[in-house]
Amino acid sequence: MTFDEPGALALDASDPSQREQFLVPPVPDRPGEELAYLAGNSLGLQPRVTAERLAAELDDWARLGVEGHLEAERPWLPYHELLREPAAKLVGARPAEVVAMNSLTVNLHLMMVSFYRPTPERHAIVIEDTAFPSDSYAVRSQAVLHGFDVDQTVIRLKAREGETGLRSEDVVAFLAEHGEKVALVLLGGVNYYSGELLDIPAITRAGHAAGAVVGWDLAHAAGNVPLQLHDWDVDWAAWCTYKYLNSGPGAIAGAFVHERHLGDRSLPRLEGWWSTDPSTRFTMGPEVTPVASADAWQLSNPPILAMAPVLASLEMFDRVGMDTLRARSERLTAYLEQALDELCADRALQIITPREPSRRGAQLSVRLLGDDAGEVCRALRERGVIADARQPDVVRLAPVPMYCTYHDCWRAARALAEVVSARG
Numbered sequence: 153m154t155f156d157e158p159g160a161l162a163l164d165a166s167d168p169s170q171r172e173q174f175l176v177p178p179v180p181d182r183p184g185e186e187l188a189y190l191a192g193n194s195l196g197l198q199p200r201v202t203a204e205r206l207a208a209e210l211d212d213w214a215r216l217g218v219e220g221h222l223e224a225e226r227p228w229l230p231y232h233e234l235l236r237e238p239a240a241k242l243v244g245a246r247p248a249e250v251v252a253m254n255s256l257t258v259n260l261h262l263m264m265v266s267f268y269r270p271t272p273e274r275h276a277i278v279i280e281d282t283a284f285p286s287d288s289y290a291v292r293s294q295a296v297l298h299g300f301d302v303d304q305t306v307i308r309l310k311a312r313e314g315e316t317g318l319r320s321e322d323v324v325a326f327l328a329e330h331g332e333k334v335a336l337v338l339l340g341g342v343n344y345y346s347g348e349l350l351d352i353p354a355i356t357r358a359g360h361a362a363g364a365v366v367g368w369d370l371a372h373a374a375g376n377v378p379l380q381l382h383d384w385d386v387d388w389a390a391w392c393t394y395k396y397l398n399s400g401p402g403a404i405a406g407a408f409v410h411e412r413h414l415g416d417r418s419l420p421r422l423e424g425w426w427s428t429d430p431s432t433r434f435t436m437g438p439e440v441t442p443v444a445s446a447d448a449w450q451l452s453n454p455p456i457l458a459m460a461p462v463l464a465s466l467e468m469f470d471r472v473g474m475d476t477l478r479a480r481s482e483r484l485t486a487y488l489e490q491a492l493d494e495l496c497a498d499r500a501l502q503i504i505t506p507r508e509p510s511r512r513g514a515q516l517s518v519r520l521l522g523d524d525a526g527e528v529c530r531a532l533r534e535r536g537v538i539a540d541a542r543q544p545d546v547v548r549l550a551p552v553p554m555y556c557t558y559h560d561c562w563r564a565a566r567a568l569a570e571v572v573s574a575r576g
């Protein structure tokens with residue numbers, strides 16, 4: 153294959169995206185020209201339908217006031233239930249196992265209130281050494297909350313010498329050897345930095361064999377790779393919806409609790425009026441009547457204006473289908489990889505994301521061997537390409553299958569070749 157503009161455009165004609173359903177920002181000072189937006193792993197683009205769905209809720213509020221709880225076109229009282237089916241399909245769950253609520257780090261904490269139950273003998277939390285900082289802060293603060301010494305409690309698994317990604321087999325081996333002290337395993341399904349997809353079922357099995365609870369942060373996995381959380385027997389999971397799920401900055405997050413924990417009254421939980429059975433919600437009694445679904449972890453009445461974009465986006469994922477997206481994602485990411493190999497062959501950079509499509513999602517992380525990632529991303533932007541810099545030397549490129557094109561990937565590879573130094 154030759155990596156030129158006509159070739160990229162031909163691939164777009166035969167393997168199109170859903171780009172026309174999104175608002176793609178223009179290249180600064182070049183109106184009419186769209187950015188090659190490869191930062192959807194940081195903040196996804198706005199679907200065209202979002203504004204009209206938000207306007208519908210504003211209209212109902214203007215027209216109905218409080219009566220909108222029951223009489224809005226999509227009544228607000230049971231609004232969160234509309235998200236249940238499409239969210240469950242997206243992550244491979246039963247409908248009762250998922251709920252949309254809060255933001256991701258809040259959900260990590262709410263889940264840990266129930267599922268991090270340390271004892272003096274078994275209190276370790278296993279995370280990856282390259283965990284996203286918020287996850288690291290969250291588990292450290294949970295250790296403190298339970299009165300444990302943080303450095304004795306939080307175990308950060310490192311990649312092998314000379315490697316960037318944490319190998320799933322090494323996590324499994326660690327749990328087999330040291331699992332008896334581990335209370336909770338909490339890893340990113342797809343690592344935000346390296347773009348590596350871990351073997352979620354194998355690590356979950358290994359954690360369970362060791363007697364630990366296994367939770368997953370799916371911030372970079374939800375909407376990116378197919379998931380089967382129920383069948384994989386994951387205990388719990390949480391994810392945000394503003395990355396691959398295109399629901400807007402700070403959008404409402406998701407959470408999953410496996411069926412076998414639903415209705416377990418021995419689990420401690422933080423509760424509020426949205427935890428209770430809806431039929432008792434307005435009886436105003438002092439005690440919660442818990443429901444046997446993930447809704448039991450809700451606290452407050454959901455923010456409808458924040459839920460509307462999530463619902464619109466989940467419906468879009470449902471229409472397109474995760475398997476279709478994944479298939480296109482593998483083709484598009486492979487194209488970007490080959491274009492980088494070809495067009496940047498004499499540039500000082502190295503792809504640190506696993507080369508096997510089964511071990512990654514829609515992200516390639518590129519390590520610069522000499523250049524500064526921030527400067528490179530600024531130079532890319534001047535060329536109409538949006539990428540993401542991780543200081544000091546990693547540039548992340550996410551060819552998101554929902555709206556990125558082969559032409560975007562070709563532009564990104566060509567621009568990198570222009571702005572990165574030659575190999576020394």
Ligand SMILES: *Cc1c(COP(=O)(O)O)cnc(C)c1O
Nearest residue numbers: 255256257284286344369371392
């Ligand atoms: C994006 C991301 C977050 C962000 O947390 P918020 O609570 O949504 O601000 C947390 N963890 C991981 C792994 C992420 O990728």
